[in-house]
Amino acid sequence: MELNAHIPDGPIEKKWDKHRFDLKLVNPANKRKYKVIVVGSGLAGGAAAASLAELGYEVECYCYQDSPRRAHSIAAQGGINAAKNYRNDGDSVRRLFYDTIKGGDFRAREANVHRLAEVSNNIIDQCVAQGVPFAREYGGLLDNRSFGGAQVSRTFYARGQTGQQLLLGAYQALERQIGLGAVQMFPRREMLEVIVVDGVAKGIVTRDMVSGKIESHVADAVCLATGGYGNVFYLSTNAKGCNSSAIWRAYKQGAAFANPCYTQIHPTCIPVTGDHQSKLTLMSESLRNDGRIWVPKRKEDCGKPADQIPEEDRDYYLERKYPSFGNLAPRDISSRAAKQVCDEGRGVGGTGRGVYLDFDASIKRLGQPKIEERYGNLFEMYERITDENPYKVPMRIYPASHYAMGGLWVDYNLMSTIPGLFVLGEANFSDHGANRLGASALMQGLADGYFVIPYTIGGYLAGIKPGTRIKVDDPAVTAAQQTVTDRVKRLFAINGKQTPTHFYRELGKVMWEYSGMGRNEAGLKKALELIPQIREEFWKNLCIPGTGEEVNQSLEMAGRVADFLELGELLVLDALNRRESCGAHFREEWQTEEGEALRDDENFCHVAAWEFKGDGNAPVRHTEQLSFESLHLATRNYK
Amino acid sequence: MSKHINLTLHVWRQKNAKCDGKFVEYKAEQVSPDMSFLEMLDVVNEGLISKGEDPITFDHDCREGICGTCSMVINGRPHGPKERTTTCQLHMRSFKDGDSITIEPWRAEAFPVIRDLMVDRSALDRIIAAGGFVSVPTGSPQDANALPVPKENAEMAMDAAACIGCGACVAACPNASAMLFLSAKISHLGLLPQGQPERYSRVRDMVAQMDAEAFGTCTNHGECEIACPKGIKLENIARMNRDFIKASLTYRPAIVGTGGG
Ligand SMILES: Cc1cc2nc3c(=O)[nH]c(=O)nc-3n(C[C@H](O)[C@H](O)[C@H](O)COP(=O)(O)OP(=O)(O)OC[C@H]3O[C@@H](n4cnc5c(N)ncnc54)[C@H](O)[C@@H]3O)c2cc1C
Ligand code: SF4
Ligand code: FES
Numbered sequence: 017m018e019l020n021a022h023i024p025d026g027p028i029e030k031k032w033d034k035h036r037f038d039l040k041l042v043n044p045a046n047k048r049k050y051k052v053i054v055v056g057s058g059l060a061g062g063a064a065a066a067s068l069a070e071l072g073y074e075v076e077c078y079c080y081q082d083s084p085r086r087a088h089s090i091a092a093q094g095g096i097n098a099a100k101n102y103r104n105d106g107d108s109v110r111r112l113f114y115d116t117i118k119g120g121d122f123r124a125r126e127a128n129v130h131r132l133a134e135v136s137n138n139i140i141d142q143c144v145a146q147g148v149p150f151a152r153e154y155g156g157l158l159d160n161r162s163f164g165g166a167q168v169s170r171t172f173y174a175r176g177q178t179g180q181q182l183l184l185g186a187y188q189a190l191e192r193q194i195g196l197g198a199v200q201m202f203p204r205r206e207m208l209e210v211i212v213v214d215g216v217a218k219g220i221v222t223r224d225m226v227s228g229k230i231e232s233h234v235a236d237a238v239c240l241a242t243g244g245y246g247n248v249f250y251l252s253t254n255a256k257g258c259n260s261s262a263i264w265r266a267y268k269q270g271a272a273f274a275n276p277c278y279t280q281i282h283p284t285c286i287p288v289t290g291d292h293q294s295k296l297t298l299m300s301e302s303l304r305n306d307g308r309i310w311v312p313k314r315k316e317d318c319g320k321p322a323d324q325i326p327e328e329d330r331d332y333y334l335e336r337k338y339p340s341f342g343n344l345a346p347r348d349i350s351s352r353a354a355k356q357v358c359d360e361g362r363g364v365g366g367t368g369r370g371v372y373l374d375f376d377a378s379i380k381r382l383g384q385p386k387i388e389e390r391y392g393n394l395f396e397m398y399e400r401i402t403d404e405n406p407y408k409v410p411m412r413i414y415p416a417s418h419y420a421m422g423g424l425w426v427d428y429n430l431m432s433t434i435p436g437l438f439v440l441g442e443a444n445f446s447d448h449g450a451n452r453l454g455a456s457a458l459m460q461g462l463a464d465g466y467f468v469i470p471y472t473i474g475g476y477l478a479g480i481k482p483g484t485r486i487k488v489d490d491p492a493v494t495a496a497q498q499t500v501t502d503r504v505k506r507l508f509a510i511n512g513k514q515t516p517t518h519f520y521r522e523l524g525k526v527m528w529e530y531s532g533m534g535r536n537e538a539g540l541k542k543a544l545e546l547i548p549q550i551r552e553e554f555w556k557n558l559c560i561p562g563t564g565e566e567v568n569q570s571l572e573m574a575g576r577v578a579d580f581l582e583l584g585e586l587l588v589l590d591a592l593n594r595r596e597s598c599g600a601h602f603r604e605e606w607q608t609e610e611g612e613a614l615r616d617d618e619n620f621c622h623v624a625a626w627e628f629k630g631d632g633n634a635p636v637r638h639t640e641q642l643s644f645e646s647l648h649l650a651t652r653n654y655k
Numbered sequence: 656m657s658k659h660i661n662l663t664l665h666v667w668r669q670k671n672a673k674c675d676g677k678f679v680e681y682k683a684e685q686v687s688p689d690m691s692f693l694e695m696l697d698v699v700n701e702g703l704i705s706k707g708e709d710p711i712t713f714d715h716d717c718r719e720g721i722c723g724t725c726s727m728v729i730n731g732r733p734h735g736p737k738e739r740t741t742t743c744q745l746h747m748r749s750f751k752d753g754d755s756i757t758i759e760p761w762r763a764e765a766f767p768v769i770r771d772l773m774v775d776r777s778a779l780d781r782i783i784a785a786g787g788f789v790s791v792p793t794g795s796p797q798d799a800n801a802l803p804v805p806k807e808n809a810e811m812a813m814d815a816a817a818c819i820g821c822g823a824c825v826a827a828c829p830n831a832s833a834m835l836f837l838s839a840k841i842s843h844l845g846l847l848p849q850g851q852p853e854r855y856s857r858v859r860d861m862v863a864q865m866d867a868e869a870f871g872t873c874t875n876h877g878e879c880e881i882a883c884p885k886g887i888k889l890e891n892i893a894r895m896n897r898d899f900i901k902a903s904l905t906y907r908p909a910i911v912g913t914g915g916g
Contacts, residue, residue, distance in 0.1 A: 067793040082714065083780050085820055086722040102800060138794075145796035147789045147849045149813040156803025174813060180721055181816060188788035195784035203777070226769055255716040289689040294697055295718050397720065400737075400744050401691075466793045515704045517697070561709050566671065567770040569712055570704060 060441025092179020120449020250524020
């Protein structure tokens, strides 16, 4: 397998400009003759489908929800970054580029990240023009807040509903194209296979989640924008339906899977309350602008109400350990610090797995109305879930699985190792290295969808003769469809005793225990024993009621769990092979005396991209060397 | 830890759009007050699957009150008894030991039942497709700060833009009108300078689409506002009506240019 990133030559600031000029163009009259399938209607997919249709391509867009507006991007709370420098506080494209590379612990590709920083400003312009109601100041200009891992204020936001508003912007642009007949929308469709003909992506197979019908759709190019795989941990901040099936099918058809072990555990989520728990709720990182994180200094104080623990008995551990970034230290660092104090027995709340996020000082300094204006809906959400009023008692938070930096390998054009298969948004691996900074995923999804794919897909399509699209009755298409039909049959044929959720929970426990915030060789090896056992049991003892020819949510869940049971193993294998700590990937064997991640640049300054070699065979690990020409490899320091 | 409770559920079961449906009774036992309503149903469903029975189908996704997917009528109220709370955010501490709970799908001609508690709300998407947008192709805008927006307007626009498109307003309305949903979008875009050029064509096109779907007319019952989990206010409907009247008075069919040359 060849991993050619196709990075344009020339100085980093000029690469994208030069590349856009070098890319071949599709004659406007010919655009109608090309059909593009976009799977996903989140920020990446929604933006791509709308923008490609505006250019004149024939577009089909798919999502599993009942409406494209419900893609998981809707749940993003805190904000979106851009290098506007409206604050005059020293921001620039280069600084955003630098912060993102550094935040990712020097495990991302320089050229891609620079492009991301360059287009970040266009995104804000585009969204404002669409009517996204970003927060404003009294003068009527846009407001900003700060996010972790940055010392400038570059995050644009719409209360605690930034993702919702950005997605509604993209959704409305998409609906406009649907209304014009330029996009055909297929909601309640689950993609279950990529159609690959002679090594090139030519379409997808879907299941209609209402009728159960399995259908094939052909196109000249396919874009996957199906989001991340954070749900492999079972409990996560992702929506219940978030899944890895689309990218996992693509992997099994030959698309390399890059850095599966780079998964982010978000420091500020509402702690688990019991076995019934079906998901975890994020409390936006933006809260760390005004909230202070602490635990009691002494174990004995943990059971006491917070207001009975005097100031001198509190340990504001982030402020203590990282004086210059304090409560805004990056996510990976903050999460591990929380785990550490809880491991020491200083955690708070019923389970001892929680730390305080305290607004008392800010409320005293700014007044409750100001805090309400900034975070009102988050406070309400917290109270609804926990029945505690965070204006009165500090919030309790704990880390939870949140985001996947890993994903399908793509080159500079966002094309995977399967020609014609492009991957956008969280589904790809490209921009965040080993750790994503807050407010950068929304930026990346929209960058990919609005400003990158419309150019790069043209370069690909220009090389295909219009009108040569494969027919839907082609034997290769029928064969792909048959594999999906067979897989569904196989799931029903097991006819065992346990529910899909049962196996899902089992997998989640193993993933969290051995491959969560801290990883070590023995644990990872243990996980490599346990996961295949769960998988085997799944294929022996799964029970799905009903049939495949109707709405069947158990079948949907079973298919997703089957894929997670395979992806989980690859994730662990990748974690085992990456014998260093970097960003969110923390191998306990590699840490500094102070307990910080210890990179091994000599041996691991590369992307690991896995190639599928058939069921039952070991996948092969390929590498793409990362070179830092514009920035210097440095140790991250947030002290 | 508070005490567990036992409940009796009366759940609407309907195999598909064509079949008739009926209420079926289930017991939900040992329910923790910390569970969300959907987690309570998860537990009931796990029990049903283990017995080889079909679990209750219901729509859900984010489970944090923002995607607008969850949609059930609980004891006669869309999204249940708690104000400004979606079903997924409703917690079992809102119920007492021994309670009986009736659970039904959204009831409206425009939202046909797909199965059990799951309905088809695509009519709402078609209303947006008819005009609920600003026509601004990717790549065309000016600098984001070129056009200041008074903070007050931005805040009011945001209040309206908070609509999650769940359809509870339709389910609550005796006439199954979609006016609150519509007016939220009209207000959101109409309060911003970016939304001005299409302000009147937008309201006209969206209302025309609403009329083409099976929604009823608004007779000012106000049930929608009470049911809305996002606090969308009736004043939006008043604002929309003003725009609609103006739009009707000034309506001129579009002149389609030939774009020659
Ligand atoms: C709670 C939360 C808060 C967040 N807050 C922030 C924030 O403040 N700032 C920030 O930058 N980032 C934030 N993030 C991260 C960010 O929201 C996501 O990374 C980003 O929105 C992903 O966008 P996407 O378009 O790649 O995928 P998604 O929005 O996840 O969209 C995936 C799409 O693919 C479809 N799909 C998936 N699988 C299939 C399939 N098999 N078949 C058919 N369709 C399929 C879905 O229907 C959906 O339309 C947050 C994430 C979470 C979970
Ligand atoms: S107006 Fe309220 S009830 Fe109606 S769709 Fe929007 S959020 Fe739901
Ligand atoms: S499941 Fe998303 S709002 Fe309830």
